[in-house]
Amino acid sequence: MCMIEEKLNxxxxxxxxxxxxxxxxxxxxxxxxxxxAQRKLKQRK
Incomplete structure (x- = not known):
């Protein structure tokens, strides 16, 4: 893999x-x- 592909990934x-x-x-x-996402949002409350 070239450097550009690595940076993009x-x-x-x-x-x-x-x-x-x-x-x-x-x-x-x-x-x-x-x-x-919903579980994480509930944990924040």
């Missing part, structure tokens, strides 16, 4: 699994996709 992983999105009520896209 790294960014996509960060964006989907680590970065909280304000438009998603500050959960990650992965949490929404895998159905874990």
């Amino acid at each position: 790294e960014f996509v992983r960060y964006y989907n699994y680590e970065r909280y999105h304000e438009s998603l009520e500050n959960v990650t896209p992965a949490e929404v996709y895998y159905g874990k």
Whole structure:
């Protein structure tokens, strides 16, 4: 895999699994996709 592909994969992983999105009520896209967002939001309350 070339360096550009590695960096792109790294960014996509960060964006989907680590970065909280304000438009998603500050959960990650992965949490929404895998159905874990509501549980996390309940824990925060």
